[in-house]
Amino acid sequence: DIQMTQSPSTLSASVGDRVTITCRASQSISSWLAWYQQKPGKAPKLLIYKASSLESGVPSRFSGSGSGTEFTLTISSLQPDDFATYYCQQYNSYGTTWTFGQGTKVEIK
Amino acid sequence: EVQLVQSGAEVKKPGESLKISCKGSGYSFTSYWIGWVRQMPGKGLEWMGIIYPGDSDTRYSPSFQGQVTISADKSISTAYLQWSSLKASDTAMYYCVRHAGYSYGCFDYWGQGTLVTVSS
Numbered sequence: 001d002i003q004m005t006q007s008p009s010t011l012s013a014s015v016g017d018r019v020t021i022t023c024r025a026s027q028s029i030s031s032w033l034a035w036y037q038q039k040p041g042k043a044p045k046l047l048i049y050k051a052s053s054l055e056s057g058v059p060s061r062f063s064g065s066g067s068g069t070e071f072t073l074t075i076s077s078l079q080p081d082d083f084a085t086y087y088c089q090q091y092n093s094y095g096t097t098w099t100f101g102q103g104t105k106v107e108i109k
Numbered sequence: 110e111v112q113l114v115q116s117g118a119e120v121k122k123p124g125e126s127l128k129i130s131c132k133g134s135g136y137s138f139t140s141y142w143i144g145w146v147r148q149m150p151g152k153g154l155e156w157m158g159i160i161y162p163g164d165s166d167t168r169y170s171p172s173f174q175g176q177v178t179i180s181a182d183k184s185i186s187t188a189y190l191q192w193s194s195l196k197a198s199d200t201a202m203y204y205c206v207r208h209a210g211y212s213y214g215c216f217d218y219w220g221q222g223t224l225v226t227v228s229s
């Protein structure tokens with residue numbers, strides 16, 4: 001099974017900061033990587049798909065990059081609405097399986 | 110507008126059975142895979158399984174194979190997740206999700222979640 005490891009687990013940042021979250025896959029997943037944002041008591045929301053494609057309606061301050069085994073989610077200028085938990089997710093077409101990272105909580109510094 | 114609307118919260122005792130639902134609207138229900146994702150209290154997201162309502166092809170995560178059953182009734186655009194004998198460890202929020210397609214690989218729409226509480 002492919003394992004997804006996110007770092008850090010928790011990140012303290014201020015409004016206006018540039019924030020980067022890393023996700024590593026235990027084996028190559030090409031660009032089959034998505035990022036989701038979850039706020040307390042809410043369902044997750046898709047932000048990025050295929051590693052770097054921005055979902056419609058998602059602010060342009062969010063961006064994704066990477067391929068193979070290492071990926072990043074960057075928030076260029078953190079806004080009050082961005083304090084949340086972020087999850088990466090891989091898609092393995094061969095086994096038709098999906099695996100999430102353990103999550104990164106972005107907190108107010 | 111694409112929507113996935115899930116059934117309401119449930120409180121059950123260990124050993125009881127349960128079936129929760131997820132109704133899709135605003136798109137062709139038989140053309141997209143529908144999956145289920147578990148979130149235990151204070152924990153992360155776990156993919157459980159997925160079904161293609163068009164032909165009921167179903168895949169399970171190895172962690173959930175044999176523990177739950179996923180089904181769908183395409184005549185009413187509804188997918189289901191069921192347990193035959195609940196355990197306290199099944200206490201969690203369960204989300205249904207729409208798979209965006211093989212060109213995307215992600216889950217583009219999520220239901221609002223169904224909270225299942227299993228307690229004696």
